[in-house]
Amino acid sequence: xxxxxxxxxxxxxxxxxxxxxxxxxIPADKLWRLFARPKLWPRWNRCFVWAYxxxxxxxxxxxxxxxxxxxxxPYVMPAIANIVELEPGRKVTWEVTALPGFYAxxxxxxxxxxxxxxxxxxxxxxxxxxxxxxxxxxxxxxxxVKDRSLEGVRALxxxxxxxxxxYSITEQRDPVSSMKDAALTALSAVAPLWFYxxxxxxxxxxxxxxxxxxxxxxxxxxxxENGGEALVVDTKFPxxxxxxxxxxxxxxxxxxxxxxxxxxxxxHTQGNENYPKAxxxxxERTPGYMLEQDGDYWNDHLxxxxxxxxxxxxxxxxxxxxxxxxxxxxxxxxxxxxxxYLPDYKILAVGDLFFHTYYPFFDCSRAGVxxxxxxxxxxRVAKTFPDARVxxxxxxxxxxxxxxxxxxxxxHLADTVRTALDAGQDEREAxxxxxxxxxxxxxxxxxxxxxxxxxxxxxxxxxxxxxxAAEREGATLLSARPPADAGAQIGGAA
Numbered sequence: 357x358x359x360x361x362x363x364x365x366x367x368x369x370x371x372x373x374x375x376x377x378x379x380x381x382i383p384a385d386k387l388w389r390l391f392a393r394p395k396l397w398p399r400w401n402r403c404f405v406w407a408y409x410x411x412x413x414x415x416x417x418x419x420x421x422x423x424x425x426x427x428x429x430p431y432v433m434p435a436i437a438n439i440v441e442l443e444p445g446r447k448v449t450w451e452v453t454a455l456p457g458f459y460a461x462x463x464x465x466x467x468x469x470x471x472x473x474x475x476x477x478x479x480x481x482x483x484x485x486x487x488x489x490x491x492x493x494x495x496x497x498x499x500x501v502k503d504r505s506l507e508g509v510r511a512l513x514x515x516x517x518x519x520x521x522x523y524s525i526t527e528q529r530d531p532v533s534s535m536k537d538a539a540l541t542a543l544s545a546v547a548p549l550w551f552y553x554x555x556x557x558x559x560x561x562x563x564x565x566x567x568x569x570x571x572x573x574x575x576x577x578x579x580x581e582n583g584g585e586a587l588v589v590d591t592k593f594p595x596x597x598x599x600x601x602x603x604x605x606x607x608x609x610x611x612x613x614x615x616x617x618x619x620x621x622x623x624h625t626q627g628n629e630n631y632p633k634a635x636x637x638x639x640e641r642t643p644g645y646m647l648e649q650d651g652d653y654w655n656d657h658l659x660x661x662x663x664x665x666x667x668x669x670x671x672x673x674x675x676x677x678x679x680x681x682x683x684x685x686x687x688x689x690x691x692x693x694x695x696x697y698l699p700d701y702k703i704l705a706v707g708d709l710f711f712h713t714y715y716p717f718f719d720c721s722r723a724g725v726x727x728x729x730x731x732x733x734x735x736r737v738a739k740t741f742p743d744a745r746v747x748x749x750x751x752x753x754x755x756x757x758x759x760x761x762x763x764x765x766x767x768h769l770a771d772t773v774r775t776a777l778d779a780g781q782d783e784r785e786a787x788x789x790x791x792x793x794x795x796x797x798x799x800x801x802x803x804x805x806x807x808x809x810x811x812x813x814x815x816x817x818x819x820x821x822x823x824x825a826a827e828r829e830g831a832t833l834l835s836a837r838p839p840a841d842a843g844a845q846i847g848g849a850a
Contacts, residue, residue: 361459362440362451368483371491374498375479378506380513382522384468387476387512388445390522391466394418399525400512403504405432414442418450425500433497437462457486457594464505476509478502486594489626489653490803558599560607561753564701566678568607569747573599575624578705578747579608580698583676587614588631589696589705590624590749597627614673616682617662618707618749619690620645620723622653622803628660637673639684639692640665645723666694685709685733687726689749690719695737697744704744709734710762712751714800715811718819727770727823734763750800765795773820777828787817 380387390396394409397420408419415438422433437450446467452460460482467475480498487494516522558573566581573596578589586608592600604612612631617624617638625646628636643661646654654661671682681697689708696705708717709730718725738756746754769792776786792813800811809815 361453362461365459365461365481365483368481370483370488371481371495373479373481374495374502375477376502376506377475377477378509379469379473379475380509380516381473382509382513382516383472384466384474385445386516386522387474387509388466390512390526391464391476392444392448393526394420396526401505401508403501403508412439412442412444412448414439422497422501425496452482457484457489458482459484460487462501476506478505488656489594489622491652493803558596558603560603563703563745563747563753564698567698567701567703569705569753570600570603571752572596574627575618575621575708575749576705576747576751578696578703579604580675580678580680581608581610582678584610585613585675586610587616587673587675587680588612588634589616589747590618590707591615591627591630593623593626597630600627601630614675616673616680616694616696617642618696618705619693620649621690621708621719622650624707624749625660626653626657628662629657632659635664636660636662637664637666637682638662639694640667641692641723645690645692649721649723683737685737686729688730688733689725691723691726693733697741702741702744703747704737704741705747706737706749706759708749709737710746710748710751710754710759711800711811712746712748712754712758712762713798714750715797715813715816716766717800717802717809717811718816718823720819720822725819725823727820727827728767731763731766731770734759734766738763765797768792768795769816769820770824773817773824776821777824783818783821783825786821787814790817792816 390400392412394407394412397407398404403422404420405423406421409416412418418435418437418439420435422435424432435452437452439448439450440461441447441449441463447463447465449461449463452458452462460480463477463479465475465477465479467477469475478501480502482494482498512522512525515524559571561569561571563569568579570577570579574592575590577592577600580587580589586604588600588604591597612634615628615631615634615636617628617636620638620642642665646661666682666684668684670684673680673682678698678700681699683695683697685693685695693707693709695707695709697703711717738760742756744756746756746759748754748759772790773786776790781789797813802809802811
């Protein structure tokens with residue numbers, strides 16, 4: 357384990373290692389004999405749903421899938437690692453390098469103790485830019501793996517005490533268990549492909565000469581090229597931001613001179629530093645929100661903060677001889693959104709004012725969502741640009757009718773939650789009774805504030821309930837009305 361990366365990991369201060377140990381009444385040789393068969397890990401360790409390898413061999417790759425941190429999260433996480441250290445009967449260490457900007461070591465150990473007992477340990481440490489950007493998620497994941505591993509060994513101890521062996525885990529499988537293993541194997545093989553196609557795959561769509569929407573891999577992006585320069589609207593987050601920058605280098609012949617962020621959220625902004633010679637433009641409050649809400653990231657990446665601010669007044673920038681309007685819709689998805697309009701081609705990029713086909717994400721912080729401000733803003737923008745093609749923050753290219761239907765969804769959601777509040781229902785009752793199935797929306801993952809969450813029916817109801825309940829209690833941070841001049845600024849941009 358003497359590589360430069362492993363030495364860098366050993367001295368890294370990116371995290372305190374996540375580790376834990378458990379002492380059990382199982383002889384070390386018998387515990388190792390079971391542990392050394394990765395294909396059996398899912399039978400006793402609930403952090404795994406599938407593993408490919410039949411044995412541990414130094415220098416070979418391990419393939420497996422983790423289960424979700426929470427049972428109700430609809431995902432599995434595929435993983436690949438290289439075994440870099442193996443002491444048969446005692447310890448195995450593998451390195452994870454499959455994610456760009458992410459490097460980790462995980463060690464499992466089995467130590468003999470007197471009296472035919474053993475000590476099982478799990479140790480993990482990571483470093484790198486991608487790890488740092490999502491540190492809270494990864495720490496939660498590492499603790500999940502550690503806790504489930506130790507719980508699994510405790511469960512093996514119960515079996516060994518009862519049966520005097522671990523034969524029932526290693527050999528005997530009833531038909532139901534065998535069918536379950538087969539189903540999990542099939543799910544684990546299909547799920548990574550499904551996740552990639554649904555959320556990660558990048559798709560570039562030409563909307564007009566020199567104008568492309570680059571969808572997926574984070575928030576949707578718009579790339580405009582004209583007159584020897586280019587502008588990028590929303591730069592995604594790693595690794596999608598790096599894929600976008602690679603696509604721009606390959607397909608856009610002009611230098612990127614301007615970047616526009618439609619709002620402060622990580623999935624639209626963390627790729628800003630990929631364009632070091634560009635002027636980064638956002639609403640004037642956006643840099644403050646970036647530092648306030650995601651300071652642990654942006655304090656280390658100050659070069660990615662916007663340097664040019666859009667006020668509540670309508671502003672324009674140029675790309676070659678093309679005019680681009682930047683418009684503040686009032687408090688909406690956040691308190692500092694802007695929408696981007698290209699009048700020559702009637703193309704409108706609205707950021708996360710619009711989640712097309714997906715359940716939206718609601719930011720409940722003081723920098724976040726305004727209800728009914730977002731509904732009013734969407735309708736105002738739609739009325740101003742009735743013939744536009746719309747690039748949503750997430751989802752496929754849409755038209756104004758789709759945009760208006762999204763406002764109807766938000767209005768229905770808010771109205772039903774208000775009805776639940778009026779009836780004295782608590783949050784759980786509202787989630788149980790409100791039916792949103794007619795809207796036929798899909799789930800969407802988010803790592804906002806480095807915590808994995810999902811845009812789902814339940815979370816949409818919970819978040820709107822909390823926003824409206826706080827508003828009723830006089831929490832001015834969640835007041836929902838746009839400023840009086842917001843409509844005038846949008847209306848003057850047609």
